[in-house]
Amino acid sequence: MSVEKKRGYDGMVASGILPWFRGIAVHDFWRPYERFDVNHVYCNAHLIRELRAIHENTGQEWASDLKKLLVWAQHKKKEFIAAGKDRFSPYCCRYRIDKPFDELLASGLAQNPLPTGKGARGRPKKGKARNLLERFRDPTCQNRCRMID
Known part of the structure; x- marks a missing residue:
């Protein structure tokens, strides 16, 4: 230290x-x-906190639904570990996590398009929701079945 x-x-x-x-x-x-x-x-607690704030401040349902998906996946992972499994099944990962995640991400991106024009000082700000969505889209965040730790 x-x-x-x-x-x-x-x-x-x-x-x-x-x-x-x-x-x-x-x-x-x-x-x-x-x-x-x-x-x-990425830390799930940070992601959930940001999703909650976006939903509370903008009313965008994708944020609330994505938060619920992450919390569900966390609980499911604990169940799998208790049952002696070390990972999600490919089916669960693809259809219960990845597919809904991708759909919610697409919905969020559609509701938060890139800003156009120029800002007062350089490029215009994207906003907190768009920045979070881009982090979710980032390759660092792509391994969703590991992200739920």
């Missing part, structure tokens, strides 16, 4: 942990983490 003057990538390198780590790094969406050669998984 260390305390570094810099909080970003340089500080993480100076702490000496992540440069040598070769496992699965579960983290929030902070970009400096992405520079390390590890298997990245």
Whole structure:
């Protein structure tokens, strides 16, 4: 454990942990983490918190439905582990997680299109919902059956 003057990538390198780590790094969406050669998984608690906020602030149902899907998958995974299984079946992963996930992602993207025109200072802001949807679409987030840890 260390305390570094810099909080970003340089500080993480100076702490000496992540440069040598070769496992699965579960983290929030902070970009400096992405520079390390590890298997990245986004923290489900952070995803659920953001989905809840989007639903409460915008009323967009895809966010609530996606939150429910992630919570359901978490519970299902616990059931599978208790039954001695180490992963979802291909059927469950494809039809109970991936397919609804893709449909909800498409719905969210349709409701939150890319902004057009110019912002006051550079490109216009996408908004919190669009940014979250793009993180879900990001290849880092694509292994959904592992994402639900």
